[in-house]
Amino acid sequence: MSKNKVLMCGNEACGEGAMAAGCTFYAGYPITPQNELISYMAKRINETDGAFVQAESELAAISMVLGAAAAGVRAMTSSSSPGISLKQEGISYLSACELPCVIVNMQRGGPGLGNIAPSQSDYFQAVKGGGHGDYKLIVLAPMSVQELFDLTFLAFDLADKYRNPVFILGDGLLGQMMEPLVISSDMRPTHYDKPWALTGCKGRKPGIIRSLLLGDGVLEAHNRHMQDKFSLIKKTETRVQHFNTRDADIILVAYGSVARIAKAAMESARAKGLKVGFIRPITLWPFPDKAIEDASAHAGKFLVVEMSAGQMVEDVRLAVNGKAKVEFYGRMGGGVPCEEEILACVEASLKSGGAAR
Amino acid sequence: MKKTKKIKKTKKVKKTKKVKKEVAFKNVTPNPASLRTVDNHYCAGCGHGIVHRLVCEAIDEYGIRERVIAVAPVGCAVIAYEYWDFDVTEAPHGRTPAVATGIKRVRPNNIVFTYQGDGDLAAIGTAEIIHAANRGENITVIFINNGVYGMTGGQMAPTTLAGQKTSTTIFGRSLRREGYPLKILEMLAILPGVKYAERVAVNSAHEVLRAKRAISKAFKMQIDGKGFSIVEVLSMCPTYWGMTPIQAADRIKNEVATFYPLGVIKSC
Numbered sequence: 001m002s003k004n005k006v007l008m009c010g011n012e013a014c015g016e017g018a019m020a021a022g023c024t025f026y027a028g029y030p031i032t033p034q035n036e037l038i039s040y041m042a043k044r045i046n047e048t049d050g051a052f053v054q055a056e057s058e059l060a061a062i063s064m065v066l067g068a069a070a071a072g073v074r075a076m077t078s079s080s081s082p083g084i085s086l087k088q089e090g091i092s093y094l095s096a097c098e099l100p101c102v103i104v105n106m107q108r109g110g111p112g113l114g115n116i117a118p119s120q121s122d123y124f125q126a127v128k129g130g131g132h133g134d135y136k137l138i139v140l141a142p143m144s145v146q147e148l149f150d151l152t153f154l155a156f157d158l159a160d161k162y163r164n165p166v167f168i169l170g171d172g173l174l175g176q177m178m179e180p181l182v183i184s185s186d187m188r189p190t191h192y193d194k195p196w197a198l199t200g201c202k203g204r205k206p207g208i209i210r211s212l213l214l215g216d217g218v219l220e221a222h223n224r225h226m227q228d229k230f231s232l233i234k235k236t237e238t239r240v241q242h243f244n245t246r247d248a249d250i251i252l253v254a255y256g257s258v259a260r261i262a263k264a265a266m267e268s269a270r271a272k273g274l275k276v277g278f279i280r281p282i283t284l285w286p287f288p289d290k291a292i293e294d295a296s297a298h299a300g301k302f303l304v305v306e307m308s309a310g311q312m313v314e315d316v317r318l319a320v321n322g323k324a325k326v327e328f329y330g331r332m333g334g335g336v337p338c339e340e341e342i343l344a345c346v347e348a349s350l351k352s353g354g355a356a357r
Numbered sequence: 358m359k360k361t362k363k364i365k366k367t368k369k370v371k372k373t374k375k376v377k378k379e380v381a382f383k384n385v386t387p388n389p390a391s392l393r394t395v396d397n398h399y400c401a402g403c404g405h406g407i408v409h410r411l412v413c414e415a416i417d418e419y420g421i422r423e424r425v426i427a428v429a430p431v432g433c434a435v436i437a438y439e440y441w442d443f444d445v446t447e448a449p450h451g452r453t454p455a456v457a458t459g460i461k462r463v464r465p466n467n468i469v470f471t472y473q474g475d476g477d478l479a480a481i482g483t484a485e486i487i488h489a490a491n492r493g494e495n496i497t498v499i500f501i502n503n504g505v506y507g508m509t510g511g512q513m514a515p516t517t518l519a520g521q522k523t524s525t526t527i528f529g530r531s532l533r534r535e536g537y538p539l540k541i542l543e544m545l546a547i548l549p550g551v552k553y554a555e556r557v558a559v560n561s562a563h564e565v566l567r568a569k570r571a572i573s574k575a576f577k578m579q580i581d582g583k584g585f586s587i588v589e590v591l592s593m594c595p596t597y598w599g600m601t602p603i604q605a606a607d608r609i610k611n612e613v614a615t616f617y618p619l620g621v622i623k624s625c
Binding site for chain 1: 448455464
């Protein structure tokens with residue numbers, strides 16, 4: 001096994017992860033801060049037999065992905081917050097039709113046109129729905145350029161395995177920054193048979209891909225089937241990292257780029273002798289509520305840090321279920337919390353011992 | 358006397374040779390192989406059933422049933438896959454040409470067509486049809502123009518004629534208030550990516566035959582790799598025009614086709 005070490009920005013690493021996973025179709029629409037990704041895919045896919053389309057809109061881009069996924073290939077689209085709002089129509093259809101694909105959101109400040117600075121305010125949209133109907137996306141939250149590569153590679157396998165769209169929830173900071181990336185030469189995507197794919201009905205009965213289910217009880221049965229699938233994903237695909245939680249008085253919880261800052265704050269706190277732990281969800285859905293519930297048995301407090309007004313904190317509260325205090329510190333509209341801010345919050349919280357704010 | 362003789366004759370035939378029964382009931386218009394034999398859910402006098410069949414006849418003519426991937430619209434033809442015996446996918450309303458683009462780009466050897474109504478193609482999907490056409494996607498588009506939203510109860514479509522009464526223009530479409538009927542085929546025809554555009558109708562046997570030729574031609578364009586082809590079909594909606602099927606067929610000739618002229622608009 002040979003390893004290739006390169007310097008890349010997060011958006012490009014995401015694209016390279018897709019190529020390594022055998023992505024042969026990409027459709028997208030320009031929006032900052034994910035533009036390096038669409039340009040990278042235009043270059044890389046056109047070097048292969050795959051197809052790249054710069055779509056007329058995000059609505060069209062996600063629908064092109066729907067077509068390519070229905071035809072059985074590995075397909076991807078990417079955007080940033082306002083563009084992801086437009087994609088919700090297609091995401092609901094892809095989920096309903098059980099079509100595998102990968103959707104990348106390099107979040108920026110919102111609401112509205114917002115700004116082009118990093119943000120985490122699309123957590124609810126990614127994790128709780130976004131489009132209409134009862135569905136779930138597998139939501140992966142990378143925190144480095146390396147993970148943008150690794151988790152995008154994984155995303156394609158998960159999408160095919162469960163016939164479900166997989167969402168990469170990054171942000172402008174991750175997409176734009178450059179870091180060393182190690183690419184192993186022996187990465188091989190897992191092959192999944194797709195007997196449902198539309199390829200022309202030669203030698204088989206005609207295939208139909210649809211979400212319109214009008215018959216009495218048919219849609220309810222389909223929803224039950226989907227919910228069973230989601231239960232299975234929750235059981236098997238939850239991913240989480242935890243550090244120093246055993247003896248912690250307070251546990252920091254953060255994901256994505258904020259997780260790096262929170263981890264650094266935890267290390268500084270430990271150096272000062274403060275008993276601080278850290279939990280980092282890698283899958284935002286399925287959310288690692290078991291890990292958080294278990295930690296709440298011995299830690300009295302949680303401090304959730306996000307670049308939002310407080311979204312993931314609601315899932316932490318649900319997981320803790322009243323067994324510990326859950327506090328929140330957030331920055332909005334492109335504000336990025338620094339290590340000292342988080343450390344100050346931790347110290348204040350440990351001193352006060354007070355209720356959640 | 359003659360009558361009884363005839364009956365006797367047939368009885369004799371029945372006893373001796375079964376084959377001769379066919380003479381009495383010869384099916385001169387057998388179902389195309391691509392068309393399923395199922396009950397029709399369309400209203401009496403609706404044009405969709407005719408066009409579904411013409412599409413299947415064209416597909417059978419070229420022997421491409423096993424290569425076809427169709428994209429069904431949202432609207433009255435949303436369950437077109439109940440009739441068609443080949444691969445079909447649905448699409449979000451109006452995104453039909455975008456879905457077809459995704460399929461055709463990854464499976465260029467398949468024959469990909471969309472079947473869209475005037476709400477799907479000329480209203481909510483205007484951007485998708487214009488850009489698919491402008492990219493010169495090698496797909497075929499069958500565009501049904503009946504001037505109303507049938508599935509949702511007969512609201513005004515972009516193609517509704519001036520003065521036409523619909524459930525959202527109860528005193529008739531006002532050009533001042535609702536704007537002009539959209540001649541989208543003429544708009545598309547100016548795009549260099551469009552290689553074939555023809556408007557036909559299905560209000561009479563004569564027009565149906567012309568429609569059949571146009572639909573066949575549109576598929577042939579794709580088979581030959583010529584590029585984007587579109588056939589607009591002026592179709593009847595007696596239910597939401599408030600007419601009998603015969604009145605509706607007459608209206609195509611006397612009103613609709615005078616505003617939307619029939620014939621080849623572009624062929625390269």
